[in-house]
Amino acid sequence: VRSDPAFLTYEAIAGIYDAFNHSNDYEMWLGRALLPELEKRGLRSGGAVLDVGCGTGRAFLPLLRRGWTVRGCDLSPGMLEKAGEAEGGDQVPLSVADMRDLPRFGLFDLVLSLNDSVNYLLGEGDLVDALRGMRANLEPNGLMLFDVNSRIVYDEGYAESREIEHQGRRWRWVGLGEASPSIFEARIEGDGIPPTVNKERFRPLPEVREAMTAAGLTCLASLGMEEVEGEVVLSEPPDENRHYKIVFIGKVASTS
Numbered sequence: 001v002r003s004d005p006a007f008l009t010y011e012a013i014a015g016i017y018d019a020f021n022h023s024n025d026y027e028m029w030l031g032r033a034l035l036p037e038l039e040k041r042g043l044r045s046g047g048a049v050l051d052v053g054c055g056t057g058r059a060f061l062p063l064l065r066r067g068w069t070v071r072g073c074d075l076s077p078g079m080l081e082k083a084g085e086a087e088g089g090d091q092v093p094l095s096v097a098d099m100r101d102l103p104r105f106g107l108f109d110l111v112l113s114l115n116d117s118v119n120y121l122l123g124e125g126d127l128v129d130a131l132r133g134m135r136a137n138l139e140p141n142g143l144m145l146f147d148v149n150s151r152i153v154y155d156e157g158y159a160e161s162r163e164i165e166h167q168g169r170r171w172r173w174v175g176l177g178e179a180s181p182s183i184f185e186a187r188i189e190g191d192g193i194p195p196t197v198n199k200e201r202f203r204p205l206p207e208v209r210e211a212m213t214a215a216g217l218t219c220l221a222s223l224g225m226e227e228v229e230g231e232v233v234l235s236e237p238p239d240e241n242r243h244y245k246i247v248f249i250g251k252v253a254s255t256s
């Protein structure tokens, strides 16, 4: 695990992750878009939720405010340390865990994995292993939700360089493109961090759907995500070349 590229990246950037991603609004995204989408499919608010790859705990507050009991896990102890200090983090049991070999923490009404955490799984069979572990943590009638970056993020976001500035600190994202088939790299450098290489694996829609099936999950929806006038809009069918994320909702397959 300690040589895993995601472990190295997130241990390096844990201290600046929230500032680097300061523009992400989880109340808008999770609170006003994703949770209502889950409720349309039968989710009752206020149960138990497992946040897999919870990072610094950005999803905790929108969940806690709506009465959810939250548990979080992540590969990176540095990210979890920040999650413990986040608002509401004192109410959330946190564990270091690799989602490719997820313990059974309990049975949850909802299992979440947000902000392309599963794109950090670089190995061929890793996504199926992670989804199997999430399924094992689901109540029989529970729902799971995760998102992946779409093709356009890899083609454009990993080709460009950009500056990020927040409260007087500056970072650079330097896209390095497709380093090996489906693996995209970018260098992150700047104030308060050692330069680090961020690696993600592009997984096209059919591959993700097949992985869900192989993990014993039924895909209830795959939704393209965009922002329109300051709100997240989710729609079907997803378009890899227009939507910047694709959100998958699943449940335990009835035959398994």
Ligand SMILES: C[S@@+](CC[C@H](N)C(=O)[O-])C[C@H]1O[C@@H](n2cnc3c(N)ncnc32)[C@H](O)[C@@H]1O
Pocket: 006, 007, 010, 052, 053, 054, 055, 056, 057, 058, 059, 073, 074, 075, 076, 079, 097, 098, 099, 100, 113, 114, 115, 116, 117, 118, 120, 121
């Ligand atoms: C882009 S961050 C998203 C964090 C959080 N979900 C959010 O929305 O801010 C990706 C997270 O996935 C975690 N991660 C990457 N590979 C993982 C693995 N194999 N098992 C568990 N967590 C992993 C990283 O440590 C990081 O915290």
